[in-house]
Amino acid sequence: MRPQWVLTAAHCVVKDGETIKASELRVLGGTRDLSDATKGEEQAVERIIVHESFNNLTLENDIALLKLSEPAKDIARTLRNTVRLPSIGDINWVGKPYLAVRAQGWGRTAGGYQSPTLQEVVIPLVERSICRSVFEPNGEKIPEGAICGGFVSGDFDSCQGDSGGPLVYRSQSSSARSGFSVDPVLIGVISWGIGCGFADLYGVYTSSLFYRKWAETAVQNYYLGK
Numbered sequence: 001m002r003p004q005w006v007l008t009a010a011h012c013v014v015k016d017g018e019t020i021k022a023s024e025l026r027v028l029g030g031t032r033d034l035s036d037a038t039k040g041e042e043q044a045v046e047r048i049i050v051h052e053s054f055n056n057l058t059l060e061n062d063i064a065l066l067k068l069s070e071p072a073k074d075i076a077r078t079l080r081n082t083v084r085l086p087s088i089g090d091i092n093w094v095g096k097p098y099l100a101v102r103a104q105g106w107g108r109t110a111g112g113y114q115s116p117t118l119q120e121v122v123i124p125l126v127e128r129s130i131c132r133s134v135f136e137p138n139g140e141k142i143p144e145g146a147i148c149g150g151f152v153s154g155d156f157d158s159c160q161g162d163s164g165g166p167l168v169y170r171s172q173s174s175s176a177r178s179g180f181s182v183d184p185v186l187i188g189v190i191s192w193g194i195g196c197g198f199a200d201l202y203g204v205y206t207s208s209l210f211y212r213k214w215a216e217t218a219v220q221n222y223y224l225g226k
Contacts, residue, residue: 003029005219006066007085008164009189009206010054013064017056022048022066029072032118034106044069049218051211060143062191063206065218083168083184086209093180094169094187094209095147097127101187102168103149103203107161108196114161121156123149125187126202134200145210147188150202158203159196164189167205 006027013020022045031040046069051061086094093099104120131148135141142148149167150157158165167188171180188205195201208215 004068004071006068007186007189007208007215008064008066009191010050010062010064011056011059011191012164013048013066014050014054014056019048019050022046025066027066027068033116035116041072043072047222049222051214058141058143059192059204061145061211062143063145063189063211063214065215067222083166083186085212085215086185086187087212090181090185091209094185095125095207098124099169099187100124101149102170103158103162103165103190103205104168105158105162105165105190107163107165108159110197121158123151123156123203125149131202131204134202135194135204138194138201140194142204145207146191146204147207148202148204150197152200154197154199154201157193157197158190159193162190163192166190 013025025045025048027043027045028034028040029043033039045066047067049065049067051063054061054063100122101124102120102122104118106115106118109115109119126148128142128148132142166186167190169181169185169187171182171184186208188207188209191204191206193201193203
């Protein structure tokens with residue numbers, strides 16, 4: 001099946017409290033290099049669906065869907081590997097603390113500049129109670145549908161410009177171990193943080209497992225014309 005839906009962060013498509021026009025967006029797929037405009041396939045966006053309870057101040061329910069005008073056609077299979085949403089059967093491991101996941105994006109690097117090539121950092125998920133204990137003294141609330149990832153020492157993190165990018169679990173084995181998935185799984189999307197790579201301040205991500213039902217309903221309503 002050709003890709004035609006994109007999962008992203010709501011704050012990427014909301015400006016001054018209003019959802020931007022779909023005509024203002026383009027989705028580029030099939031390339032890891034933004035410096036060469038001839039690479040990849042550019043797609044128009046037909047519709048933007050933002051979570052109805054998204055809060056632009058607290059970033060609660062920071063999730064949105066983009067419906068492509070047409071399914072992707074020309075992307076080489078090696079550059080559009082399937083990444084599935086987690087299912088109910090994954091609930092025992094998909095949010096497990098210390099699970100190694102990969103945050104990907106073209107955001108700021110250690111040099112302070114955005115990268116023209118896709119970057120990836122491997123980080124562990126963090127227990128929710130630990131994440132809350134470091135953010136709440138700073139006056140920040142961890143939304144119910146959010147998960148955290150990173151190291152106590154910092155250094156490895158997503159950053160500005162990575163928002164809406166994927167947080168993916170990818171097995172290093174060709175066979176499932178202890179119920180873990182062999183297929184790549186979209187654990188969440190990059191949402192927010194305080195700075196980048198600071199010690200004791202983890203990255204915050206919107207959980208795709210938590211919002212799977214919302215996404216399924218939104219897609220179903222689209223095809224029902226709602």
